[in-house]
Amino acid sequence: MTAQLGTALLAKYDINGPRYTSYPTAAQFTHQFGPDDFLAMAKQRRTDAPLSLYFHIPFCHSICYYCACNKIVTRDTDQAGTYLHYLDKEMHLLDTLGWQHRPVSQLHFGGGTPTFLSDEQLSGLMASIARHYTLLDDDQGEYSIELDPRTIDSKRLALLRKLGFNRVSLGIQDFDPQVQEAINRRQDFQLITEQMAAIRAMGFHSINFDLIYGLPFQNIKSVQHTLQQVLALSPDRISCYNYAHLPHRFKSQRSIDRQQLPSPEQKIALINTVIHTLTDAGYVFVGMDHFVKPDDSLAKALNDDKLQRNFQGYSLNLAEDMLSLGVSSISDFNHGYSQNYRQLADYYQALDQDQLPIEHGISLSDEDKLRRDIIQQICCHRFIDIARVERDYPLDFHQHFKAALSTLQPLAADGIVTIDALGIKVSDIGHHFLRHIAMAFDEHLGAELKPVSYSKAL
Ligand code: SF4
Incomplete structure (x- = not known):
């Protein structure tokens, strides 16, 4: 599988991106x-x-x-x-x-x-x-x-x-x-x-x-x-x-x-x-x-x-x-994420006041849940089943993800994914570029993708 993975391809995709331990990040x-x-x-x-x-x-x-x-x-x-x-x-x-x-x-x-x-x-x-x-x-x-x-x-x-x-x-x-x-x-x-x-x-x-x-x-x-x-x-x-x-x-x-x-x-x-x-x-x-x-x-x-x-x-x-409990820890529920205070003094102060030490978080929109599901499919199953997505969500996949499909075209040309009527399949070498594929479906990324914000995607 890895014999095809060359240094040139790794260099081409050597960019910064989220690790998608959550979506949104x-x-x-x-x-x-x-x-x-x-x-x-x-x-x-x-x-x-x-x-x-x-x-x-x-x-x-x-x-x-x-x-x-x-x-x-x-x-x-x-x-x-x-x-x-x-x-x-x-x-x-x-x-x-x-x-x-x-x-x-x-x-x-x-x-x-x-x-x-x-x-x-x-x-x-x-x-x-x-x-x-x-x-x-x-x-x-x-x-x-x-x-x-x-x-x-x-x-x-x-x-x-x-x-x-x-x-x-x-x-x-x-x-x-x-x-x-x-x-x-x-x-x-x-x-x-x-x-x-x-x-x-x-x-x-x-x-x-x-x-x-x-x-x-x-x-x-x-x-x-x-x-x-x-x-x-x-x-x-x-x-x-x-x-x-x-x-x-x-x-x-x-x-x-x-x-x-x-x-x-x-x-x-x-x-x-x-x-x-x-x-x-x-x-x-x-x-x-x-x-x-x-x-x-x-x-x-x-x-x-x-x-x-x-x-x-x-x-x-x-x-x-x-x-998740303790300073800076992040809880993950189906509808959203919350993070405890990242500074110990703030964490202690909230608890001294009998308050849960939540610093910030996010409630997921329906669009976030859909895209989280897609990104999980990429990261964990390496295949997006278009019929399944259209069955689970009221949408036309090609219409809804027109921009993402366009972003994926160069990756398809490099053999990282194949796109057909059934779905989007991550190739063997594509296993090394899951973050890049997921990024195509991240609608929050445009404003946030800065070199200092995320680690290298490889
Ligand atoms: S890597 Fe960081 S967290 Fe882990 S032992 Fe070293 S200083 Fe502590």
Whole structure:
């Protein structure tokens, strides 16, 4: 499949674009949307349907220079105690939704560094979640946590497993010592090898590695070496993200010397190396940075209606709603999205006033829902079935999406999509250009597509 994917085509489509973890994207969230809108939206949802829960833990022990996450770097572990107090308060306020009996089919702890929390704090938070929501047995729910390898040992892994986590995601980024030094994140291969053995022995169901390309000192040889080390450890899933150097937006990135970064041409060669190495090793390219083993549930879900794209990237569609708690977290309901305050002080202040800490959000129009559906079809199923769209929505597809079809013509000429009477089909090489195809259907994009707003679409 990837043999046809050439550097020239990658270079031609090397543009900025949204990652479509939501549609409309967060750039469209508005401050007109507040707690009352959140409650009105949430109260329309079924109180017995499966639920996905996300908890954001923003603290980190030290700064990784490339980081663009919402995090607070501190050594003061008391801060986490205060934060957990407010998370508990948020859970109490959300009890008004009456969602305590919704089965939690997915739970995810992200950050920051969730394992910044002490064993006691992690245990206390899980106990608190169990008091407010209905957690499922190990074989029924996907309960995952992001791990910073520098903050875990086998005792801690055993605790996480005991608390109910059955999936882990390790922030690897790159194994090369020079790269690690330049990004201020030192974690050697031996450490990860030992942790992988412990994770496997404890019966976690799935292991994900996060990698990054475009970091200082990376070159084809060094990335190939890292990939061989990754393959030797054989994670079930691999996400490989593009490093976007935006030092004017993310202060920590000012510690990265621009001269040490690969050039745009070198970055294209790097992603080409990643794609070819991982697919040649048997990984399935799901799309948009995600690779999985062929027997992984995501690979199996590719061809049925179980795959979805949300704020955690690709996942199985196991819940109707995602309720997210903690500073900056984004909830995803069928009718819209809401985001909590991004500054800790604002988040605390709202909760001190017994208010849900909603900073902004959006209620989706019918047109937004239609286009979100189309974009999900592209990202998750790689086919837009025109008859299905015309059956589900009162419209003439060709008339309604005249502009999008016109935008797609050059992509069709480059073999990225085929367009016929049945629908729009993403080709094999088109799997690498899902963001570009989706962008043709994004009616908010014109005003928002600026180099600083979105990362590279490849
Ligand atoms: S990359 Fe992760 S661990 Fe590093 S500073 Fe960012 S959030 Fe913290």
